[in-house]
Amino acid sequence: MKESRVAKYFLVFLLVVLLYLSLLIILPVVKNIILALVLVFAFYPVYDFLNKYVKNKTLSSFLMLFLILMLIIIPGSFIIKSLISQSNTAYSFFIKYDFNELYQYMPEYFAETIQLQKYVGDLLLNVKNFIVSFTPGFITSIAHSVLGLFIMFFIMFYAFRDGKTWVVKFEEYLPLKKEYTKKLLLDGERIIGAVLYGYILTAIIQGSLAGLIFFLLGIPNPVFWGFIMIILALIPFLGTAIIWLPAAIIEMLSGNYFSGIILLILGFIVITNIDNLLRPKLISKKADVHPAIILVGVIGGLSVFGFTGMILGPLILTLLIVIIKFFTLEFQS
Structure with missing residues (x-):
């Protein structure tokens, strides 16, 4: 009886240690994994439709990866580059814009009190800084990183091909x-x-x-x-x-x-x-x-x-x- 209790405690301890170590391993790529699963969920109806005609899960999964690459990953990289450039341009344009034309259509009290250019300018500056600060990390981890892309596409391939089996196993456990x-x-x-x-x-x-x-x-x-x-x-x-x-x-x-x-x-x-x-x-x-x-x-x-x-x-x-x-x-x- 005592040995049985010790064995249970040992298994619980081992499980906690392994869960902790697994979390440390998964944490650096968790965003890639979640994003991959979200993309699979979003495109799964397309995969089902495609597989009705292709009748080969492996080939259909490869075709879906190519489709996602063409529709999201490559265009997304170009859009992000434009976003960085245009966030700087938009802020500069707004700061230099002559607001006197707009103020003349506003009551004098509001024009003096609201200080539209200052408030919106500060807001745009914060947005610009947010975009610039997050974009390099996003590009490195998702779009430009070979490792990040490999993990995403690896997960997506098996999720498309074996997703229904995963759901059945999840139900069991x-x-x-x-x-x-x-x-x-x-x-x-x-x-x-x-x-x-x-x-x-x-x-x-x-x-x-x-x-x-x-x-x-x-x-x-x-x-x-x-x-x-x-x-x-x-x-x-x-x-x-x-x-x-x-x-x-x-x-x-x-x-x-x-x-x-x-x-x-x-x-x-x-x-x-x-x-x-x-x-x-x-x-x-x-x-x-x-x-x-x-x-x-x-x-x-x-x-x-x-x-x-x-x-x-x-x-x-x-x-x-x-x-x-x-x-x-x-x-x-």
């Missing part, structure tokens, strides 16, 4: 009742889909389209403003109008009436309504996520993970809430 396990996986899948497609994808489409409109109308630094609008589209009660509406006004005050009016029209009719059209279709009522979780997830995720935190933050928080909910049900029963 999870210490919950079977009915709770299945419901946990279904709810987790539904909520991850809601965050990924309903919030993040919608924000990326909205901000990217707004940035494209800026580019077509000849408004400076469209990549920078597009990125800012993607973040704002994720934050409840703010939205992209904080950028495109003042931009349209500044264009008209600068004498560019055509681009200013077109931006106003497209802003109200197209950019604003993307959110209203796409999100309800991409999120089921059962999988709706509270806006506060998205807000905290985006801001906290950006602080912890950098650019990728914009996606990882909300996903991690929503998953945590789902898991807490089911563990509570398990312990109550």
Whole structure:
């Protein structure tokens, strides 16, 4: 009896030590692993569709890696380079811009009290410093690092090919009742889909389209403003109008009436309504996520993970809430 108890304590001790050492090993590449799994989840419907015709899981997985490389990794590297350059240009342009034209349309009290150029200039400086400080690490760990890319693609390949087997194994090892396990996986899948497609994808489409409109109308630094609008589209009660509406006004005050009016029209009719059209279709009522979780997830995720935190933050928080909910049900029963 005593030997049996000693053996149990030894196994628990060994497990804790191995978990700690495993954590130390995984920690440097955890961002790559999580991002790889998120990409697999996002593109898995495409993989399923492709595999119906290819009928070879290994070949379909390789084709998906090539597709992700072409659609995300390579364009993402160029976009990040443009983002660094344009963040500096946008800040310099704003600091040098003559705000007297704008102030003459404002009551004298507001013009003297608000000090728009100072406040927005300080905000842009902080945004610029944030982009510059996080970008080198992001490029090193994800885009330009051979090791980072290898880990991501290695995980993605096996996740595409063997993902369904992993889920079955996960069900077997999870210490919950079977009915709770299945419901946990279904709810987790539904909520991850809601965050990924309903919030993040919608924000990326909205901000990217707004940035494209800026580019077509000849408004400076469209990549920078597009990125800012993607973040704002994720934050409840703010939205992209904080950028495109003042931009349209500044264009008209600068004498560019055509681009200013077109931006106003497209802003109200197209950019604003993307959110209203796409999100309800991409999120089921059962999988709706509270806006506060998205807000905290985006801001906290950006602080912890950098650019990728914009996606990882909300996903991690929503998953945590789902898991807490089911563990509570398990312990109550």
